[in-house]
Amino acid sequence: MSVVDHMLANVPVETVRYSYRLRPGAGARRALEAEWHRCRFLWNEAVYQGKSGNKPTRAKLGKLLTAARKSSTWLRDGSQNAEQQMLCTYALAREHSFKVKGRGKPKPKKRKTALPSLEYTTRGFSLRDGRLILPKGVSIPVVWSRDLPSDPRSVRVYRDSLGDWYASFVVRRDTEVLPDSDAGIGIDWGIATVANTTDARFDLRYRGHRKRCAPQVAKAQRKMARRRREGKKTRQSKDYHRAKRDSARAQKKAARRTRHESRVWAGHVVANHGLIAVEDFKPKFLFKSRMARKAADAAIGAAKRELLERGRRAGRKVVMVRPAHTTMTCSECFARNKRLELDVRTFQCDACGYTAGRDWNAARVILATAERGGRSVDDVSHLRSSSLGLAL
Numbered sequence: 001m002s003v004v005d006h007m008l009a010n011v012p013v014e015t016v017r018y019s020y021r022l023r024p025g026a027g028a029r030r031a032l033e034a035e036w037h038r039c040r041f042l043w044n045e046a047v048y049q050g051k052s053g054n055k056p057t058r059a060k061l062g063k064l065l066t067a068a069r070k071s072s073t074w075l076r077d078g079s080q081n082a083e084q085q086m087l088c089t090y091a092l093a094r095e096h097s098f099k100v101k102g103r104g105k106p107k108p109k110k111r112k113t114a115l116p117s118l119e120y121t122t123r124g125f126s127l128r129d130g131r132l133i134l135p136k137g138v139s140i141p142v143v144w145s146r147d148l149p150s151d152p153r154s155v156r157v158y159r160d161s162l163g164d165w166y167a168s169f170v171v172r173r174d175t176e177v178l179p180d181s182d183a184g185i186g187i188d189w190g191i192a193t194v195a196n197t198t199d200a201r202f203d204l205r206y207r208g209h210r211k212r213c214a215p216q217v218a219k220a221q222r223k224m225a226r227r228r229r230e231g232k233k234t235r236q237s238k239d240y241h242r243a244k245r246d247s248a249r250a251q252k253k254a255a256r257r258t259r260h261e262s263r264v265w266a267g268h269v270v271a272n273h274g275l276i277a278v279e280d281f282k283p284k285f286l287f288k289s290r291m292a293r294k295a296a297d298a299a300i301g302a303a304k305r306e307l308l309e310r311g312r313r314a315g316r317k318v319v320m321v322r323p324a325h326t327t328m329t330c331s332e333c334f335a336r337n338k339r340l341e342l343d344v345r346t347f348q349c350d351a352c353g354y355t356a357g358r359d360w361n362a363a364r365v366i367l368a369t370a371e372r373g374g375r376s377v378d379d380v381s382h383l384r385s386s387s388l389g390l391a392l
């Protein structure tokens with residue numbers, strides 16, 4: 001057995017979701033919505049059972065569904081698979097409300113506010129000629145933006161707030177085994193540059209997708225303001241809703257671009273580093289301030305999320321370093337300096353005279369902290385001062 005064969009035999013498998021845009025025609029859309037209303041009805045029925053103290057377990061709900069389908073042609077017109085899956089989802093949500101801290105009881109799904117979401121197992125769907133085939137002769141073209149890695153085990157068909165439909169397939173794929181790496185990287189989050197790293201090749205610039213879409217959003221919002229009808233309970237016009245959708249669409253597009261770029265960047269960082277030291281940034285700090293800061297916040301949030309997720313999946317060592325004092329500590333001698341004003345872009349150490357770019361110094365401090373096994377700069381400087389004390 002060669003090394004390669006051996007590696008192939010041991011490739012771990014992971015379960016992930018692959019999502020694609022759907023382009024349902026008018027008929028398919030009507031069918032999906034009708035299916036959603038049946039499933040929503042069953043969900044609400046289960047919530048009601050739960051409230052009246054009937055303990056709706058999976059088995060009980062299954063029996064309830066069988067009886068309901070027997071007596072109602074409306075339910076029989078829908079897919080049994082989708083209806084069963086909806087009740088399974090309810091049962092799971094109910095179990096979680098007991099076990100998972102902070103998770104509430106399942107709530108009723110309101111006709112006007114709940115977004116359609118349907119689940120099918122392999123019994124309920126198939127793929128044929130590039131189309132997603134659902135029960136009762138519903139056939140929907142799929143935009144195959146990439147290949148599925150294996151046959152999907154289930155699919156969730158859902159509509160977002162903009163009215164677009166998507167299919168999210170659960171598939172198993174081989175985990176990409178990355179070569180081991182001794183290299184470490186420190187990451188400090190910022191505004192002009194989203195991620196300042198110890199290696200400039202891996203810096204992530206702020207591309208300003210949200211800023212660029214701002215005029216479009218503002219225009220749509222002015223339109224909304226002009227078309228708004230007074231009164232709390234007044235129904236808004238079609239034109240008003242169209243303007244609202246335009247605004248949401250522009251923002252969503254920007255968010256998608258940001259996410260895509262963060263993914264590419266995170267993949268690049270994870271592939272090349274065994275140790276990833278990340279400033280544990282909490283967006284709350286900046287949220288109060290201006291629009292530009294908010295946009296940067298969103299970009300940082302997306303980048304951090306992708307980096308943690310990818311690092312974890314690849315089995316890299318990811319260390320979160322608390323941000324306190326990272327900018328005022330010297331990355332060369334670890335001495336604590338005076339607080340730098342925000343507009344001072346160069347760091348200069350009073351103790352050893354070391355000079356470096358402010359962000360680069362901070363990124364180096366973050367990496368050094370993680371390399372020395374600390375979670376915050378203070379851990380490490382205490383360690384240093386005590387060991388110095390022993391040496392003296």
Ligand SMILES: [Zn+2]
Pocket residue numbers: 330331332333334335349350351352353354
């Ligand atoms: Zn120094």
